[in-house]
Amino acid sequence: MQGFGEILALAFDLVLSGDGDLAEIVWLSLRVSISATLLACLIGLPLGAVLAIARFPGRNAAIVLVNALMGLPPVVVGLLVYLHLSRAGPLGFLGLLYTPTAMIIAQTILIAPIVAALSRQVLEELHAEYAETFRSLALSGRQTLAALLWDGRFALVTVALAGFGRAVAEVGAVMIVGGNIDHATRVMTTAIALETSRGNLALAMALGVILMMLALGVNAAVHSLRLTATRWSHA
Amino acid sequence: MTPRALCNTPTLFAFTAAFAFWAGPSFAAEPILVQSTTSTANSGLYDHLLPQFQEATGLEVRVVAVGTGQAIKNAANCDGDVLLVHAKAAEEAFVASGGGVSRTDLMFNDFVLVGPASDPAGIAGGEDVLAALARIAESGSPFVSRGDDSGTHKKERALWEDAGATPGDEAGAWYREAGSGMGATLNVAVGMDAYTLTDRASWISFGNKAAHRIVVEGDERLFNQYGVILGNPEACPSVNAEGGQAFIDWLLSENGQEAIASFTVAGQQLFFPNAPGHD
Amino acid sequence: MREAVIGRSLEGEAVSAGAGLSFRDVGYSIAGRRLIDGMTVDVPDRGVTVVMGPNGAGKSLFLRLAHGLIHADEGAIRWGDAPVGRSVARDQALVFQTPVLLRRSVAANVDFVLKSRGRASVEMRETLLRRVGLTGFARVAARRLSGGEQQRLQMARALATEPRVLLLDEPTASLDPASTAAIELIVRDVALRGVKVIFVTHDVGQARRLADDVVFLANGRAVEQGAAERFFDAPRSPEADAYLQGKLIL
Numbered sequence: 001m002q003g004f005g006e007i008l009a010l011a012f013d014l015v016l017s018g019d020g021d022l023a024e025i026v027w028l029s030l031r032v033s034i035s036a037t038l039l040a041c042l043i044g045l046p047l048g049a050v051l052a053i054a055r056f057p058g059r060n061a062a063i064v065l066v067n068a069l070m071g072l073p074p075v076v077v078g079l080l081v082y083l084h085l086s087r088a089g090p091l092g093f094l095g096l097l098y099t100p101t102a103m104i105i106a107q108t109i110l111i112a113p114i115v116a117a118l119s120r121q122v123l124e125e126l127h128a129e130y131a132e133t134f135r136s137l138a139l140s141g142r143q144t145l146a147a148l149l150w151d152g153r154f155a156l157v158t159v160a161l162a163g164f165g166r167a168v169a170e171v172g173a174v175m176i177v178g179g180n181i182d183h184a185t186r187v188m189t190t191a192i193a194l195e196t197s198r199g200n201l202a203l204a205m206a207l208g209v210i211l212m213m214l215a216l217g218v219n220a221a222v223h224s225l226r227l228t229a230t231r232w233s234h235a
Numbered sequence: 236m237t238p239r240a241l242c243n244t245p246t247l248f249a250f251t252a253a254f255a256f257w258a259g260p261s262f263a264a265e266p267i268l269v270q271s272t273t274s275t276a277n278s279g280l281y282d283h284l285l286p287q288f289q290e291a292t293g294l295e296v297r298v299v300a301v302g303t304g305q306a307i308k309n310a311a312n313c314d315g316d317v318l319l320v321h322a323k324a325a326e327e328a329f330v331a332s333g334g335g336v337s338r339t340d341l342m343f344n345d346f347v348l349v350g351p352a353s354d355p356a357g358i359a360g361g362e363d364v365l366a367a368l369a370r371i372a373e374s375g376s377p378f379v380s381r382g383d384d385s386g387t388h389k390k391e392r393a394l395w396e397d398a399g400a401t402p403g404d405e406a407g408a409w410y411r412e413a414g415s416g417m418g419a420t421l422n423v424a425v426g427m428d429a430y431t432l433t434d435r436a437s438w439i440s441f442g443n444k445a446a447h448r449i450v451v452e453g454d455e456r457l458f459n460q461y462g463v464i465l466g467n468p469e470a471c472p473s474v475n476a477e478g479g480q481a482f483i484d485w486l487l488s489e490n491g492q493e494a495i496a497s498f499t500v501a502g503q504q505l506f507f508p509n510a511p512g513h514d
Numbered sequence: 515m516r517e518a519v520i521g522r523s524l525e526g527e528a529v530s531a532g533a534g535l536s537f538r539d540v541g542y543s544i545a546g547r548r549l550i551d552g553m554t555v556d557v558p559d560r561g562v563t564v565v566m567g568p569n570g571a572g573k574s575l576f577l578r579l580a581h582g583l584i585h586a587d588e589g590a591i592r593w594g595d596a597p598v599g600r601s602v603a604r605d606q607a608l609v610f611q612t613p614v615l616l617r618r619s620v621a622a623n624v625d626f627v628l629k630s631r632g633r634a635s636v637e638m639r640e641t642l643l644r645r646v647g648l649t650g651f652a653r654v655a656a657r658r659l660s661g662g663e664q665q666r667l668q669m670a671r672a673l674a675t676e677p678r679v680l681l682l683d684e685p686t687a688s689l690d691p692a693s694t695a696a697i698e699l700i701v702r703d704v705a706l707r708g709v710k711v712i713f714v715t716h717d718v719g720q721a722r723r724l725a726d727d728v729v730f731l732a733n734g735r736a737v738e739q740g741a742a743e744r745f746f747d748a749p750r751s752p753e754a755d756a757y758l759q760g761k762l763i764l
């Protein structure tokens with residue numbers, strides 16, 4: 001068993017060697033997980049906002065359900081998507097199984113509840129603060145929603161990052177619906193699983209380190225973007 | 236950026252280009268999808284074969300590596316063009332059910348029993364796998380099973396039965412089912428100082444052997460035959476029969492068989508071609 | 515057309531409700547506590563009405579009931595002919611004691627309200643900021659303003675709705691004298707332009723400076739109501755008298 005120093009050195013060697021396969025895998029990981037995050041936000045943010053401000057029968061049950069769905073096991077999501085996208089399944093005619101699109105669908109299902117539940121929390125607190133002012137201004141529901149989403153944008157970016165983190169780190173769903181096909185659907189996590197099963201534990205760990213750096217890079221990029229935006233809007 | 240700036244031509248072009256890049260490349264010919272057992276994939280055989288096949292035919296092959304049981308199920312769901320596995324009885328049943336067109340022997344290697352250097356069952360160096368398994372059961376030495384309905388798992392269950400020592404519920408303390416692929420099961424066996432059955436290719440290419448080594452090999456019962464099957468386009472209209480047949484034809488051809496024979500890991504040949512007509 | 519005479523002020527003089535505000539036997543409870551208790555009051559449709567009274571008298575609840583943010587359990591609240599509601603509230607603006615500003619720039623805070631009324635323009639925004647003395651602050655983050663500036667921004671936002679009625683809930687309660695003077699100046703300016711102002715305060719000096727007429731509340735009831743001069747010179751209720759003398763009302 002190698003020490004952590006050796007693993008780090010291996011990780012840096014891998015990155016510095018400019019290995020084309022590694023670049024491809026990294027790029028696919030980002031592409032799939034960022035797409036899934038954007039889609040999950042498209043679904044989860046409005047859902048979270050509605051749960052935050054609307055009052056309707058069954059709202060509490062809906063909140064509990066969405067919160068519970070945060071714990072969806074990736075493998076279950078993977079199976080669910082597999083059963084639908086398989087040629088034998090209802091959506092088999094689309095021919096999406098073992099494509100990045102299938103992986104994006106699975107990860108979207110996995111993290112949309114996270115985005116919805118966390119944004120519900122963020123927006124509910126914001127709404128409690130703004131509610132009286134907005135009612136006094138006689139704003140429509142849509143205007144209220146838009147204002148909450150915009151004013152909560154920085155907290156909501158963190159919500160999106162939580163979703164991205166879960167997506168880019170999961171292996172169960174993309175393994176099943178993507179198939180870990182070399183040069184087609186292999187991402188960082190499935191590559192790590194593969195190297196582990198080959199007994200190449202140091203290489204697997206090195207890939208894990210690179211995945212961590214990737215997540216770090218995405219978070220740093222978003223954070224600096226946010227700092228710039230804050231400075232600009234407050235200039 | 237103002238809304239107007241979003242609509243000018245260079246910007247639109249840039250967005251389109253960015254989207255095309257994001258959406259990924261499209262392929263001219265439909266790729267051939269192979270549902271495969273893990274040993275062939277994990278050992279690196281496909282990395283050796285596929286470039287040669289692609290050079291010869293220009294066709295792209297995509298491999299999904301899962302256990303033999305899962306591979307057959309996936310193929311039965313029409314989610315594959317070619318099936319490359321190692322469980323002859325299950326393969327023949329699959330063809331008989333109409334899932335595949337026909338089954339052909341492709342290559343073979345053998346299973347080996349691996350175990351810790353301490354060899355608690357005292358079976359190292361033996362050739363009789365049934366006797367060795369009986370000793371393991373008798374001594375209650377830890378044994379890790381794949382437990383995943385894979386080709387190796389089916390083989391292992393058959394060997395226990397032949398040895399007359401099928402582990403029952405009472406065997407829980409020493410007989411453990413990993414429910415995982417070959418590599419993961421080997422990792423568990425190494426971690427638990429346990430015996431396990433593995434195909435030789437997976438073992439040789441496995442990188443985390445620690446102090447484990449082969450304890451029993453060479454029994455003719457440990458013969459491991461790989462077969463290849465084309466998905467049945469009548470049952471599954473989505474099957475890329477043309478591409479799949481081309482791949483199978485190449486595997487069974489002189490070139491394909493030589494390519495299999497020339498694949499080595501650490502100087503050892505892992506798979507031995509035995510397609511009909513190439514003695 | 516003048517409205518019929520509806521009711522009697524506590525002075526015994528008949529007042530016209532016009533498009534003014536009327537409370538008739540209004541009750542409002544929270545968790546079984548009756549905080550507004552049979553309140554009857556008429557507020558004229560012009561000038562600055564100052565609502566006074568000790569803490570817990572129901573001043574803030576009175577404003578919120580009048581604006582429709584909360585709903586009375588009993589009785590009737592009307593603005594002229596119209597019962598209080600969303601269409602009435604659209605013509606009103608409420609300035610809260612603690613400003614709740616959007617997490618945006620000063621300009622964006624004003625634009626947000628202008629846009630909600632379908633009339634956003636740079637000129638309007640600049641006019642409003644000039645009226646509240648925030649010219650040059652347009653691009654500052656609203657939440658980085660001082661307390662006084664924040665309150666003036668809230669005023670600008672309220673004026674952006676072009677209200678017919680401006681309701682203010684102790685807007686200067688936590689402000690320094692200079693900021694207080696600035697707010698009072700804006701309020702007078704607004705009233706001169708014909709906007710009805712209802713101003714809640716517990717500061718007697720401020721009430722004297724601003725009021726055309728006064729409503730005095732105590733224990734969830736309107737105890738006294740009338741022209742400012744008369745009220746300050748000779749309060750008729752013992753509660754108002756004690757309050758003006760600075761005594762603690764227990």
